[in-house]
Amino acid sequence: MIVEVKPYVLDDQMCDECQGARCGGKFAPFFCANVTCLQYYCEYCWASIHSRAGREFHKPLVKEGGDRPRHVSFRWS
Template identity: 95%
Template sequence: MIMDRLYGGVCYAGIDTDPELKYPKGAGRVAFSNQQSYIAAISARFVQLQHGEIDKRVEVKPYVLDDQLCDECQGTRCGGKFAPFFCANVTCLQYYCEYCWAAIHSRAGRSSTSHW
């Protein structure tokens, strides 16, 4: 409810729990129904969650998938391997293989782009 109130478009929210102990791991996930809400949330970088006596500052990071091909070359420059880099800069939000990451992010204005 808090993320929806702040950014709108929340279609799923959940807390990650240990499968055996059923105890929270300290992380959660939120899915948005539109790109505008998603961009607003990850651009904020941190959000203050307040509910009752709980007051917690949490970091907002994009969820990165493990099985994505490079958005630039579709795997042609890396032998079809999955892309190990994700650029979380809101002007990019693309997956890259090592070759394309080096080529794209060495260009002027892109070198400071963060990745996961």
């Protein structure tokens, strides 16, 4: 049996990498549910951390209505 656990994505979390220093103190919009991360990220830190080899295919989760996290297509030009 396979069990999938979905994280509860909170609205008011600071980026676990920069604690708001790189995003003007805004709350982190992304959560990485991959076991190698399990952190909240601002846009800057997401791009920085997830451009590294092995993490470029992680998918960010953002909070959606009804407290349900959703996957977001995320690409940097």
